[in-house]
Amino acid sequence: MQFRILVLALAAGLIAFGVVNVPHIAMDSMPEFAPAHVEIQTEALGLSAVEVEQLITSPMEADVLNGVAWLDEIRSKSVPGLSSIELVFEPGTDLLRARQLVAERMTQAHALPNVSAPPLIMQPLSSTSRVLMVRMNSKQLSGIEMSVLARWKIKPRLIGIPGVANVSIWGQREQQLQVEVTPTQLRDKGVTLEQVIKTTGNAVWVSPLSFLEASTPGTGGFVESPSQRLGIQHVLPIRTPADLAKVSVEDSNPRMLLGDIAHVKEDHQPLIGDAVVGQDPGLLLVVEKFPGTSALQVTKDIEAALSDLEPGLAGVGGIEGAIGAKVALQVDVPQVDVEVDLAAANRYGLKPGDVRRAAATLVSGEEVGDVYRAGKAYDVQVWSPPEVRTSVTSIENLPLDTPSGERIRLADVAKISVKPTPNVIERSEGSRRVDVSANVKEGDLAKVVEKLEADLQSVEFPTGYSADILGEYAERQAASQRLLVFSAGAVIVVFLLLQAAFRSWRLAILAILTLPVALVGGVIAAHLSGGILSLGSLVGFLTVMGIAARNGILLINHCQHLENFEGMTFGPALVLRGAAERLSPILMTTLATALALVPLVVMGNRPGHEIEHPMAVVILGGLVTSTLVNLFIVPSLYLRFAKKGPSRERRPGSRNPRVPYRPAV
Template sequence: MSFLARLSLRNRGLVALIAIIILGFGAIAIPSLKQQLLPSLSFPAAFVVAPYPGAAPDIVEEQVTKPIEDALQGVADLEDITSTSAEGSATITVTFAFGTPIDDITNKIQTAVNRIGPQLPEGVDPQVVAGSTDDLPAIVLAATKSGDQSAFAAQLTSVVMPALQGVEGVRTVEVTGVQDQNVVITLDPARAAPAGVTAETLTAALRANGVSIPAGTVIDGDRALSVQVGGALAGLDDLRNLAVTPAATLGSVATVELTPEAQTSVTRTNGKPSFGIQVTASPDGNAVQISNEIRDKLAGLEKELGGDAALVPIFDQAPSVEESISSLTTEGALGLVFAVLVILVFLLSVRSTLVTAVSIPMSVVVALIALWVGDYSLNILTLGALTIAVGRVVDDSIVVLENIKRHLGYGEEKQHAILTGVREVTGAVVASTLTTVAVFAPIALVSGFVGELFRPFAVTVAVALLASLVVSLTVVPVLSYWFLRPPKTGGRTQEEVEAEALEKERRSPLQRAYLPVIRFATRRRLATVALGLVVFVLTLFGATFLKTNFLDDGGQREFTIAQELPVGSNLAATDAAARKIEDILAGHDEVEAYQVTIGSSAGQGWGGAQTTNTANFQVTATEDADVERLQADLRTETGALTGAGTITVGSAAGGPGGSTDSLQVVVQANRAEDLTAAAKLVQDAMTGTPGIADVESNLAASVPRVDVKVRRDVASRYGLSDAAVGQIVAGAYRGQTLTRLTVDGQQRDVVLRFGAPPASIEELKALPLPVPGGPVRLDAVAEVAESAGPLQITRIDGERSAAVSGRATGSDVGATSTDLQKRLDDLVLPAGATVTLGGVSADQAEAFSQLGLAMLVAIAIVFIIMVATFRSIVQPLILLVSIPFAATGAIALLLLTDTALGVPALIGVLMLIGIVVTNAIVLMDLINQYREQGMSVRDAVVEGGRRRLRPILMTAVATICALLPMALGVTGEGGFISQPLAVVVIGGLISSTLLTLVLVPTLYTMVEGRRERRRERKRAAAPAEVEAEVEAEGERPVGAHRLEDLQSADR
């Protein structure tokens, strides 16, 4: 590819113009890049949610869950089916491989579910939903105001929602926590019976009135007018005046009023009753821009809402995104400055430094343009990749420029020096860059969450490195022609100038320090290799002390607190317990805002049953807060509370995959009693494992309920059945929905009731059942008693299961998981029961396995590229030795910095595979060139090491210094991915560079020297035949060098 340098020098103005155009295009494209916290990911899961109000979990399982599971078995591409049957709802989670088209799979699931619709109980309407990271809210607001909360909710709907929906890039705006209102008709039996009004006559009257019927068209002169008969009921007064019989209106036999539904949840923000406003961005929306525009509108909206109305952000992506972008940009800029200073120190020339440094902005801009073209966003992954790339993109330019500068220093004519300098290193530069880029190709083979998360990272680094290669072979030669100056000859010949430059090189401090080392290493080869083996053994020993984890938390300010009271606790009891935690949060200056939601829907908004024994807190810490310490303090303070139930202070909500410390064991068994026993054994094992806290089983809780068992023999005498009694009891609590009515511009359900719902078991027993001859009490035809049943029933792939979960309290999640697995292996489980370690342990095991495979593939790709470069199999094997020694520094620095080996660190190891062979390629390529010129093996090794010492050290030190701000976490933002990666790369570069300059030349001398000596013996035995063979293979004697020193035939 050295022709690029010749072409560029012939068209210097064009090259400069193209570079300026690229920079200008980047200035236009870069501001339009979408900014996110994380890349857009579509989760490989869909949910089938089927509400069945009032049904117990076992009934839901038999009548809803199992039929849906059976229907889904025929859908292709599904991996797992997990179901949860709770009171009043069924939720079936379907998982499939990453990369599966979400729309296609959800359509198939919906079709399968629709097919079995007639088999499901009446009123059960399953819905299929799927999501991605784009469904996460861009911003969540808490809305508070004193006074009538229903009127305030109406204000939010009519004022705030339209204003926010008008912001560019907003997809949806949803107000949560609003208590719906229904039109409730309470029939008075004493007045209704004499007037002949029953539920049937009332239903018929409502259906026959309040409708608009198109009757036809009437001709009025030259106009054609449509005829509409009837009209919608305008409001509650129309409903009250509705004639239900010739002698009675509805208002005369019943009360008609707008009544809020029974309260099943409470939301407060900073101690005040509140509503939530969630704003999600469209796929092309910019979360930062949306957030900033919404924040600008808040003051005006608060004024428009009046009173003491307040709109407070409790979750906002923008600050995290902006802080991460700003911090990583700062670290990248510091890295750039450090890299440039290193180059300046080595080259001692401002001109040369500026020529080299130009590759950094050019390569970064090209990478950003590639992100824009590929519709990638600017997020902590792509920004981290650019920051890391800053230290690498300068390498090619350093090698090229250093060689150009050396030839200029020999007094050669400028253009000849530039072309010669480029030509000598082109092969090595291309090969070394391709090996670094090639290691990212296996990222495409990494499946699951890690592969999806890091694919934009790999693309960004690869594009930046390829851009740096092109810049080094085009822009750098042109700038060198314009700005570099050859030394003044002072009347000396070119040979004299070159000799003086070579002597100056040998007298430099670096050369004086290195030459004795390389000469000793190549002379005492066995001792050098033995020392290398000792280092390798120590590396393996040190690896056993490494901590391991999946991903660190993201260092964000938001985290959660979960509170659970005994099952059956009512809303008032849970509310009182939640206030104790609110009091603690209010007393912490490091807490900026907090929101609590008491009571949660098992159906997640799709009509599921309500549980009133839980409270969930969303806590936002101040910018300067130490979140980990704050969480620890909260755990201590909440743990001292009495009567507050089980409290779990969660991890910071920053890990891209969710909680990064959650451990879970899935238990499966054929029989319910075996499942219970096995789950208890697992729970005890987890509780006894050091480093695990907050252990709980989803089988541990049972929910109290009232069972009404109809005595069929007695009920039949009154003409009642199970279904008839069930409808009457359900009507007493939920009423009977008759129709919908528009009230104040909103559609409301019209619900018929026959009185207040029974408030106790005794009132339920006394519930009158209408039968011929007069009403009869419920307990006259049925047994009414309190019992206990499962809170929920979980099934995995059709088999009942349980989940025992806990939280890893230490940083070494891998060691904790290993300890737990050993304890699980020692359990004596009931026959047919199985346990599987899941949660973050399974995620970590899968990620490590996938990345381990990616490393093997990367090594194979690197080896193939080197074989093609050197046209030899032996020499690439020598180069691969530098890879395991890169682990020496990486492991040592991980141990010194107490950094865990997680997915980001493994990505750093993957990068090292390509990086560490770069210097070895540059070194070996020059050694081979010297041997082609006739040098002996040892002379070529020593001379090659001497000549490549400065560029190798320059590239390594420049990369290390560029990554130093990131490794130190100078800004502290976005470091959960970039910091471990930078630590690994720095440590690996330090050790591999030192060993490249010593061990690789030593091994080269051993292998090639042996071949050289073997050839010498053959030549001594049959000089004529050897001469003929040498001539046939294209070798040529050079000057006084011996024939055995020539190695072209070997290559």
């Protein structure tokens, strides 16, 4: 059989490819059997099922979604507070193309009655959909506190995992400030419901109601002084129900507070459904995956993320071997804070939102329209001259108009102060982060990290905080794993190539077995230089292995050449001549490489040489032993491995025709 070595090598490569890629094949309990479908959900709390059908579902089916290309069937379900429409497409329709067609039609949804939240196209889900259900309950946290943790900490982390399409929180209780009014109370106080809505909406910075002044809150602006520019931030004084209750009711006579006519409290939204964990109410996180993704891998990634999120993981402590621990530099810059005094504002009939909007117009300007001239549009702004906004004192003296017509200063109803604020806020995985770093004084980095991980287990931090160990250790672990995989594959490929070159399994084994011995010098050099195995050291070992393999191949090939083409008889004389003739090339290669590396070794582990220095040390030490191995050990072993029995017979083409031919093994 011709090219049998090549065929064997290709077969081994295919087997290796399969072994490497089998763990990464998407695994699921069932194949994707459902046709392409797109689901649209629209929330409309307060509407009955009939109203949802009449005002949302039917108009969307008839006017928005009817006639989409390749559409096979439209299904819908209207329940109190929710409309769900499912579009099923013809078999073979590309899912992403179907979603694009639906998204284009959804641009017409603005014509629907304004009785609901905007319709949402749900994420595409696999046929089996749910991949994991996570139970949450607590004896220390309330339902609202658990919901806040699930919504703002756990869900963003899970939704960022590759393959996760959606995370639904059953039993979620969204934290809300609620203003409860009764008709009799409004009647007795002579206050309308519209006054309550305007008062509550305008008291905060931003409102989604376009008829309120808070729909355009304005920006803080800045103070321009000769030496610096200070940003202005308005601090909302409303944090609790008691704060909101102190807001003055708009257009009330006599003047009343919001708490006088309504019950202000903290609660959650009306629940459409609930989750029961065991015997107690709790939360249930339902995780769904994308089509075509591996259920096994997604499940493993979710479990790993949940393990990282467990409370109690955070805060980096004193670790033996770690020096120079420091928190990432958070540079604070000065900022002017304006915080409204609710009691003072109430005396003048003002709300926090009123103060912000008036100050924003004077300090940062307010666009009120456009002027069109010669086909060009120009903004029209209401602002103040620069001298009005040059210092903190000028900000304190900004004029404010009260509902009674009286004009007051900003300082009469607010506290103006200069406070530090971070110049940058770093986030990752949907949460804020602070980097705590340290250097390693002595010893193995892995041991320091192991000690750090052990100490982190005993540190208790607020719920929702977590710690991830990153930096050189994590990068080195990932790089080391990749290097090991690639190195193993390279050794197999090199072994097959050696067999093809030598036409002998015995000589191929000889060349492979001498490689670890050639690395001894690199190991000794790494130990003498500190004994730390770094990424640079691994690269150095691979380099030494390549040099040793090259020199060994050339030596064995030369010995075969002397025997097969120059007529030398197999024996010590042949090996001695082969080693002597290869001495100069091997020493020249070794010396040239060593001379290039000596400066990196002599300069030491200086900043910027964290990878080059350990690499050079390992290569330099490995060159010594690899040269000795190739000049003394390989020739000796060649006599043993290349010899099949008590006699050595010659191949055809030899200059000695007296010896009969027998193929080498």
